[in-house]
Amino acid sequence: MKNVVIIGASGHGGMIMDCLEKEGKFTLVGFVDSFKPKGTYINGYEILGSENELPLLMDKFGIDNAIVAIGNNFTRKLMVDKIAEIAPSLHFVTTIHPSAIIGKNVSIGKGSVIMPGAIVNCNSRIGNFCIVNTNSSLGHDGNMALFSSISSGVCTGGNLILGPYSALSLGARVIENISIGEHSVVGAGSLVVKDVGCHAVVYGSPARFVRSREPHDAYLSGDPVSNQCSPVIHGI
8 A cells, every 4th residue: 555644633634544544545654744743643643744844754754645634725725735846746645434425426636535424426526625524415416626625514405516715614504506606614504595705704594694705814713813703604
């Protein structure tokens, strides 16, 4: 089996670790993380160093593959871009937990993660570097653009179009034939019954427009503090 490293040793990194272990397609060498001490261990795996050390780590440990464990969609994109410059020969891989259900004629891009209990229904398209989180459901003919994410417990109807970098938070529900623009966030527990534009924050039942947002704005509880961010949004 080929060696793989996880970029990011947060709780999300632990979930990806579990997917990789149970899928059994790669040998996990360890974590790469700039914020945790090198040489320490998490879940039995060593923090090998920071992303800036990747060329050396690739030679030392025979690493050919990586997966980025960063929950914030835009921050994940920035890290992918950085790694592509530092270590252009490193391959980004996809992992699918064995308990996930993948329908017929589904495509899943590189660097994406399908978590335990997720359901991806037939004829759906998941782009590069996406997250389909625990016990969530992507309806038939859904289309998740690159760097988008749906959180735990999300349920979407058929023909969803989820734009680049956009996120559906914990337990959100989306009826059929909905389009959501790029860089938008649907708050936790919301019910989306009409299209959502770009750079928008919406929440409620039914979901209503609350404010505009920039790509770098926080929306996860682990993100840097943002005065613009409502607690309702947290928890993807």
